[in-house]
Amino acid sequence: MDRWDRWGRAAAYGAAVALLPYLLIKVWWVIGSLAGVISVGEGFTPAGWIILNTVTIGMAVIGITLALALVRPWGMRIPGWLVAFVAWVGAGFLVSVLPYAALSTLVDSGSGGAGSGAGDAAEMSDWEGALAQFGFIGTGLGLALAFPAHIRRRWPDVFTGRVGDRPPAGLPWAAVAAAVVGLAWLYWTAGGTLGIEQPGNRDTRWYMLTGLGAFWALVGAAAVRALARARPARLPRAIPMALGWIGSGSLFAWSGWKLPLTLIVGLTHPDGVTPPESVAAAMALHLAAVVAGAGMLRVLVRSRAYGDEPRLSRVGG
Incomplete structure (x- = not known):
């Protein structure tokens, strides 16, 4: 050991x-x-x-x-x-x-x-x-x-090699979607009001969480783009793989959790629960984040070093 x-x-x-x-x-x-x-x-x-x-x-x-x-x-x-x-x-x-x-x-x-x-x-x-x-x-x-x-x-090969070990591919749609979501959250963090119904309800915690979500969306999108475009070629694969893993997981997990909660709030209007965002805007961004996160995971799985076989579903059991 x-x-x-x-x-x-x-x-x-x-x-x-x-x-x-x-x-x-x-x-x-x-x-x-x-x-x-x-x-x-x-x-x-x-x-x-x-x-x-x-x-x-x-x-x-x-x-x-x-x-x-x-x-x-x-x-x-x-x-x-x-x-x-x-x-x-x-x-x-x-x-x-x-x-x-x-x-x-x-x-x-x-x-x-x-x-x-x-x-x-x-x-x-x-x-x-x-x-x-x-x-x-x-x-x-x-x-x-x-x-x-x-x-x-x-899976000992996942983090080995460098970004340029594989030929470049087209820009993944999932990275573009994640960047759009990240920019929208960044706009809200910067004080933007489009899509915000209750500006006065934005407290310090809301700003921190929204800003952190924007950060991981943009970092994850950049990492997946680097893997797909094989640039910068000498960058160790471990760096974009790790950042893409956390960024895509953050998009999928947190927005997957918040999406049904936002829908429930929009349908039931519980007392004392007044989120700053409009229900429509929040749901659109969370849905896009879930789809983008899943799409980014697919890119990461297919970006394993030195080929894609055997796939994760068949490696190590």
């Missing part, structure tokens, strides 16, 4: 342990709501509250299982495409928001509060928010180290 494998093993176990507090908090919320000992979150019906938290429980269980699968022997028996897809979504959710988690922690410490980093701040107490924040940061950092180590064992 070399140094990378040792670091990957420690990071995988750390990621699993870090997410346990968030899982336990959400389980308690569901049980406590059903038993009537804790109140339902503001703006939610009892059924909606339980469904939302049950979904997040499932996501936490998947995250812990993924972390263990990256390091345990039974993880190598799971189909490679399934591990790669779940890791891609997990990295999109957690790794991409590490800068936001760090910045929001500073903001919270300055204002005397603790946020969860996942939209639960209004419902979580300070200690619950601190545990959840720890879980997101710890799991994100753990996946950022554990998954590359897993790739080195399972």
Whole structure:
């Protein structure tokens, strides 16, 4: 076992342990709501509250299982495409928001509060928010180290070589779509009001999250473009592959999560929930982001060094 494998093993176990507090908090919320000992979150019906938290429980269980699968022997028996897809979504959710988690922690410490980093701040107490924040940061950092180590064992050619090793291809439509979405979010971050219905509802967190989404959309688009155009030729393949992986996963995961929530808000108009964006504009951008993220993943899979065979679905199980 070399140094990378040792670091990957420690990071995988750390990621699993870090997410346990968030899982336990959400389980308690569901049980406590059903038993009537804790109140339902503001703006939610009892059924909606339980469904939302049950979904997040499932996501936490998947995250812990993924972390263990990256390091345990039974993880190598799971189909490679399934591990790669779940890791891609997990990295999109957690790794991409590490800068936001760090910045929001500073903001919270300055204002005397603790946020969860996942939209639960209004419902979580300070200690619950601190545990959840720890879980997101710890799991994100753990996946950022554990998954590359897993790739080195399972698909050793993914990060090898340089961008110019393959002939150039046409500019992928997914990169163009991601750039358009990123520029739209960047416009909103810069204070643009087209597509904004409630400008006064744009707070610091909204600006940070929107700006971070724009950053990863544009970085991911640039990385995929570099792989497709084979320029700059001497750039190590690992750099655009990693950036494209996180950027495309961020687009797919976060917009895939926000798209149904935006639709629900538009249809039900819950009390106390007034997002700055218009429902139509937000849904259009989230839908475009999901499609672009999936398209970028396809480009990344086909951009493996020295040919495309065998494909991810057939490598390592």
